[in-house]
Amino acid sequence: MPEADTVWRVAQRLNTVLAGQPLRLVELRWPTAADIDLTGRSTLEVTRRAKHILHRIEGGWTLRTHLGLDGMWQVWRPTDMTPTSWHNPETRAVLGTDDWLCLGQRLRMVDVWRTSSEGEKLAHLGPDILAPDWNADVAASAAAALSAHGDTIGAAMLDQRPMSGVGTLWSAEVLFAYRTHPWLAARDVDPELVTEMVDWLRVMMLRSVEHPVPSVTGSQRRGERTYVHARSGHPCRRCGTIVRVQGIGPPTRQRPMFYCPTCQGGLAPGDRGGRLGPLGSRGR
Ligand SMILES: [Zn+2]
Structure with missing residues (x-):
């Protein structure tokens, strides 16, 4: 299972390709996350807390994903893919910008939260071993x-x-x-x-x-x-x-x-x- 160090690298990679860019394509294949339309909004940053990946998105929204046992985020150039490449039953999230296509495969959790509620939603977590403010x-x-x-x-x-x-x-x-x-x-x-x-x-x-x-x-x-x-x-x-x-x-x-x-x-x-x-x- 990916632990905080792995999740850190994943969040960093997603941040590099998504931050500052408007989302042209958003598909969340998850029953409880599908009704909030994030299309057209820009990603402010992608960060993480413990093993949770947090996409902070314009308008006060956070997309939270968790890799679970063997989930992953793949980053593609859209030109490297055929339109059917993401019609994969294991794909839980698709985020596309002008330049990149990010596919969340086999994710264990996908949720859209108000960014202001992140703290409350993750309140059960103890101190994050890789927290920047660790002392x-x-x-x-x-x-x-x-x-x-x-x-x-x-x-x-x-x-x-x-x-x-x-x-x-x-x-x-x-x-x-x-x-x-x-x-x-x-x-x-x-x-x-x-x-x-x-x-x-x-x-x-x-x-x-x-x-x-x-x-x-x-x-x-x-x-x-x-x-x-x-x-x-x-x-x-x-x-x-x-x-x-x-x-x-x-x-x-x-x-x-x-x-x-x-x-x-x-x-x-x-x-x-x-x-x-x-x-x-x-x-x-
Ligand atoms: Zn031994």
Whole structure:
């Protein structure tokens, strides 16, 4: 799932091509967003908060999209497309200017809001790990909220309420970096360690924004970008133990968590250490 660093790059790209330009073509293939006509209005800017992409549009409107698990925004020169190219059942949004055509594919959320209501609509989100106004106080409050979480530390990292913008890749990687068992109760993890993890995430995700694809190791080569995420069945880069994966979080919203049982203090609950389960081949 695209996390704040990826979403940042997407919003930046959309901003480059859309800002200041009138929208000549707007199609929102989403039942609740279809009745507001944004055609003819200019995009003021495209920005993001956590994993939400926000197109601020003339007249006080915001188009909010979310990439979900595997959504994307594609940017095309209209001349490179045939008129049928965007008649794709996966296309949820089409935004065209004189020079560009932006296609939102497999988006998980599409909404048109009053720009003035953005804050209220996104009020459930905790501090955004890549917020421009991030500072030591914000970091401390995010760390305190993570430490006070009633679930495991892995689930707390994935929950967007204590801190937002982090998903399965970065939560697995930070817990590996700090040799922390993802299934430990958040309250049982040393709060100073949680503070260090938050600082690490901020630094690493800011650095990742500079890369075309997220990288924890510094390598941009496929299969070499992470230590544990999406590496189940492969040897740990630190100790050689086979990296494993298990669902984490509330039963109805389980997400894959990759980990090294040796570096991170044991198997996940329910993982008997045998062959990898059906999640073992999943992940990015
Ligand atoms: Zn290891």
